[in-house]
Amino acid sequence: MKAAIVGGSGYVGGELLRLLLRHPEVTVAQVTSDAMAGKAVGRAHPNLRKATDLVFVPHAALAPADVTFLATPHGGSMAKMPGILATGGIVLDLSADFRLRDPRAYPTYYRTEHPHPELLAEAVYGLPEVHRDALRRARLIAVPGCIATAAILALRPLVPTGTLASGPVVVDAKTGSSAGGQDPGRAGSHAERSGVMRAYAAAGHRHTAEIEQETGLRVALSCHAVEAVRGVLATAHAFVTRPVEEKELWRAYRAAYGSEPFVRVVHETDGIHREPEPKILSGTNFCDVGFASDPHADRVVAIAAIDNLMKGAAGNAVQCLNVRLGIPETTGLDFLGLHPI
Amino acid sequence: MTACPECDATVVRNDKVLGEVFPCPDCGTELEVFGTTPFTVQPAPKEAEDWGE
Numbered sequence: 303m304k305a306a307i308v309g310g311s312g313y314v315g316g317e318l319l320r321l322l323l324r325h326p327e328v329t330v331a332q333v334t335s336d337a338m339a340g341k342a343v344g345r346a347h348p349n350l351r352k353a354t355d356l357v358f359v360p361h362a363a364l365a366p367a368d369v370t371f372l373a374t375p376h377g378g379s380m381a382k383m384p385g386i387l388a389t390g391g392i393v394l395d396l397s398a399d400f401r402l403r404d405p406r407a408y409p410t411y412y413r414t415e416h417p418h419p420e421l422l423a424e425a426v427y428g429l430p431e432v433h434r435d436a437l438r439r440a441r442l443i444a445v446p447g448c449i450a451t452a453a454i455l456a457l458r459p460l461v462p463t464g465t466l467a468s469g470p471v472v473v474d475a476k477t478g479s480s481a482g483g484q485d486p487g488r489a490g491s492h493a494e495r496s497g498v499m500r501a502y503a504a505a506g507h508r509h510t511a512e513i514e515q516e517t518g519l520r521v522a523l524s525c526h527a528v529e530a531v532r533g534v535l536a537t538a539h540a541f542v543t544r545p546v547e548e549k550e551l552w553r554a555y556r557a558a559y560g561s562e563p564f565v566r567v568v569h570e571t572d573g574i575h576r577e578p579e580p581k582i583l584s585g586t587n588f589c590d591v592g593f594a595s596d597p598h599a600d601r602v603v604a605i606a607a608i609d610n611l612m613k614g615a616a617g618n619a620v621q622c623l624n625v626r627l628g629i630p631e632t633t634g635l636d637f638l639g640l641h642p643i
Numbered sequence: 644m645t646a647c648p649e650c651d652a653t654v655v656r657n658d659k660v661l662g663e664v665f666p667c668p669d670c671g672t673e674l675e676v677f678g679t680t681p682f683t684v685q686p687a688p689k690e691a692e693d694w695g696e
């Protein structure tokens with residue numbers, strides 16, 4: 303099938319290209335970028351030199367495709383979506399424009415009214431671990447945010463245990479610099495970023511809305527920039543109404559993810575990699591989830607680690623496409639990562 | 644088969660012998676085969692500080 307990537311010069315676009323150029327069911331027919339129009343793909347993504355002859359074309363030259371990936375900034379696809387859908391293909395939007403089912407959330411979290419609330423009801427939130435059946439029939443797939451992905455996958459197994467107290471769950475997330483995209487402004491300069499441990503969104507982060515939507519929990523989210531290029535580590539502090547044994551947590555996480563190809567439950571009793579950590583996940587589509595019981599504080603700690611550009615964006619989008627196509631979900635996503643890295 | 648005493652994971656005997664030490668496939672705990680009929684396991688003793696010197 304023929305694929306088009308809109309906004310292909312960014313980091314997420316580069317990861318989509320890396321994955322799709324080796325995907326056995328997909329041929330990348332077109333990659334758009336106004337800023338890089340006329341230039342070879344390898345100019346923006348040097349790891350892809352000699353892998354393709356593709357040249358960026360302007361957004362206006364976008365042609366219909368069997369599947370279109372939108373790797374554009376938030377707000378870039380809201381208004382255009384009806385026209386893109388009218389071409390008849392599958393659309394995977396990696397921006398936030400169709401992630402939230404409630405249109406009233408957009409003015410709160412994205413400072414804009416949604417111009418097509420009717421499409422919010424149709425869009426499927428692209429997390430296969432939660433919406434696999436709906437993805438099989440989806441026309442419009444809204445690929446989740448990276449921090450939201452980690453937090454949702456960490457927290458969801460706790461919900462059916464019935465042990466969570468009624469107050470909010472606290473989620474503390476750390477993220478690498480690539481989550482800010484290629485043009486993060488002064489905050490991304492070497493002088494500002496090197497050695498950073500910065501609370502860039504102590505409260506009010508946009509992904510709060512996604513996490514609440516997909517878990518049904520009230521969430522208090524704080525986000526920090528740390529010294530890394532890739533990676534999200536989400537540590538959730540869930541307060542419980544009774545002591546929870548770790549065996550019970552094992553059962554809950556095993557029930558949720560025992561058959562998932564990309565979610566690994568990591569909570570080991572020995573060694574130096576006992577809980578999830580994003581470093582070893584670079585370039586992979588895995589989400590490692592772990593947990594700990596803290597009866598002293600009536601607390602369960604849930605932890606998830608991902609590569610923000612992979613399970614947090616491009617890799618998860620390809621997994622969604624695989625689900626949609628009815629082919630093995632691991633197709634084109636079999637990289638196991640590097641160690642040491 | 645039996646269950647890991649730490650995490651309740653299913654542990655399969657295959658051809659393990661009495662006293663054999665192996666890691667739990669889920670939580671990584673070192674388990675020792677404590678009985679074969681029926682198949683039972685328990686956490687293996689950890690090395691004391693001066694072992695191996």
